Amino acid sequence: MASKYIALPKGVSEQDFDAALDEYRAILGAENVYVDDLYLAAYSKIMIPDADANHTPSAAIAPASVEEVQRCIAVCNTYKVPVWPISTGRNLGYGSAAPGSRGQVVMDLRRMNKIIEVDADLGTALVEPGVTYQQLYDYLQEHKIPLWLSCPAPSSIAGPLGNTVDRGVGYTPYGEHFMFSCGMEVVMPTGEILKTGMGGLANSNTAQVFKWGYGPYLDGIFTQSNFGVVTKLGLWLMPAPPAFKPFVIRYPDETDVGDIVETIRPLRMAMIIPNAIVISHALWELGTQLKRADWYQGTDSIPDDIVKELTRKKKVGVWNVYCGLYGSPEQIEVNWAIVQGAIKASGKGEIFTAEQVGDDRAFKYRAELMQGKMTTAEFGLYNWRGGGGSAWFAPVSQARGSESVKQLALAKKILTKYNFDYVAEFIVGWRDMHHIIDLLYDRTNPEQLKAAHACFDELLDAFTKAGYGTYRVNTAFMDKVADSYGAVKKDVNQKIKRALDPNGIIAPGKSGIWN
Known part of the structure; x- marks a missing residue:
């Protein structure tokens, strides 16, 4: 019935x-x-x-x-x-x-959208789940608090608690968001309230400044999991630096990606460049502004020669490397000389500053992200192909040029097989590198929907076989990714789930964790 x-x-x-x-x-x-x-x-x-x-x-x-x-x-x-x-x-x-x-x-x-506290001296905040980055940004501006946020690309409409708990990242020196969180309040499946770290101590005033507390560190088990409902999160915010210098390095050839990573990794590891470095492909760069059909009417993957033509007409690189320098003017001057020397020694790439690019939309959007300012420019990607289909594929590798070359070739081979475009960026953390691919397709077309599912499935299979783990995945493929990390990890997660949530009521299946 x-x-x-x-x-x-x-x-x-x-x-x-x-x-x-x-x-x-x-x-x-x-x-x-x-x-x-x-x-x-x-x-x-x-x-x-x-x-x-x-x-x-x-x-x-x-x-x-x-x-x-x-x-x-x-x-x-x-x-x-x-x-x-x-x-x-x-x-x-x-x-x-x-x-x-x-x-x-x-x-x-x-x-539940209260900003409970912002400590301007210690650079901390305590927020509820419904607080958006825009709301927190406006609060800092209204109260003239000289602190910067770190936010993901769809900044204004997303929220710091949800993004951090799903281990999202941003583009400032505080861009590894979970690393810069401190203290949680969690409603457990029993209804009890757990306060992690120093928060469990009566009259504690250190819950947002010291992460560890006493005994096992528990905050991590409430990220990408279904062990409880996080209702408050402490954040560390970045003191506004005296000066900030964004810049972009443009490269003309797709084959340059290996040299790019080898050039910038030492600068990132030495904290000469202190924020996550974005290596944006031309189709990501231009896809936020253009529609595919205006430049190519074929149903197959957009050809490389069309991409090259687009880069010439729009004056962007096939690869566009976005970085920022932070600190006093004197510090920036020293580090700027080091960066310029490294690029010159590599023999590849051309550096452009804000003054040189002028009113460049892509540069403006990236510079705003590197300052923790609000922008929704990245949603322009959904106009590239149209039809409302998008799935993020996010494998991780070592920050080595050879790894970027392997991943680029593997991804393009599979995307081309299913007639999808390579719309992607590499993000160099410290020693790791995220390869973020937006699988864009027309969700109103049943054939493309079927092909996108098969393509994503094959991307996971091929990258996993090559030893590249996925760090975040959409809800349709959570079980598959959980399986890729091995039976022991899956079993441990399940045992924790059964111990904490015997009725299996909180988000069954989240991250492949079932009761």
């Missing part, structure tokens, strides 16, 4: 779900419990290459306080209803706000 709901939680009867919803309404108010198709549309839309039906929620609930989260978790335990917590739900290329599997109730934490 058909249910009156668009989906039911797995193993939950309609009668029990009715009762659970009544209890949610009693806790949150009917206006904060959503079951109608119209309201659930915002929690159902995905861009990843998977069937919508696999990620259809049964309902959504929106608590406004830690106490309401606790009470909702108690209801979940009573009726064995699974919940999928989200902060701002802007994880677009990884699954958006939709649950990882059909029938889960989305626990939308956007109403």
Whole structure:
């Protein structure tokens, strides 16, 4: 018999779900419990290459306080209803706000949007899940607090808690976000509240300044996991430097990528360049501004000669390396001389400063990111091909030129096989390198949707076989990536899950972790 709901939680009867919803309404108010198709549309839309039906929620609930989260978790335990917590739900290329599997109730934490504290002297902040980067940025500006954020590319609409808990990254010297977090408050599956690090100490005033506390360090197990609901997060913010000098190094040939990495890695490791270095391919650079159909009408991958033509016309490199120098004018002058010397010695690349590029849209967007300013320019990529399809592929390698050459060849081979474009960038951390590929496709075209799924699957297979682990993945491929890290790790994760969440109510399947 058909249910009156668009989906039911797995193993939950309609009668029990009715009762659970009544209890949610009693806790949150009917206006904060959503079951109608119209309201659930915002929690159902995905861009990843998977069937919508696999990620259809049964309902959504929106608590406004830690106490309401606790009470909702108690209801979940009573009726064995699974919940999928989200902060701002802007994880677009990884699954958006939709649950990882059909029938889960989305626990939308956007109403929990308090900036609890910002300490201007110590450079710390304490925020709730619904706080966006734009909100925190505006707070700093309004109160004239000389601290900078580090944010991901879709900065203004995303949130620091959600991004950090999913181990996202940014573009300032504080760009490894989890490294620069300090202290969590977590609602456990039992409803109990855990305060990590120094936070568990009565009257503590060091929860946001000392990460470790006493005994095992627990914060990490609440990242990319389903062991609890993080309701507060401490952040370290960067003191605004006296001076900042952004620049771009442009390279004319795709084969230059190996030399690029070998040239810049020593500068990054020595902290001459203190922020994550972005090596942006031309199609990423131009895809934020242009539409593919205006330059190429073929259904296959865009040919390399067309890409070269585009770079000449638009005056960008095939590779565009974005960096920043931070500190006093005197420090920057010294480091600028070192950078220029390294580029000159390499015999490749041409450096451009802000003054030289003028009103260049791509440079402006990158310079803003390297200062922690708000921008949504990267969403222009979704106009490149159109059709609303996007899946981020994110393998990690050593920061070696030889690794970038191998990964480039492997990625282009597979993308070309399925008629997709290489829209990508390498990001050099310290000793690691993230290779971020945006698999863009027309989601309204059933053939492209099928091809995108097969392409992503083959990318995972090929890169895993080559020893390149994926550090984040969309909700359709979480199990596959979890399997790639070995049976022992998967078993340990499952044992922790069963110990902490015996009813398996929090985000079943998140990161391949099942009860």
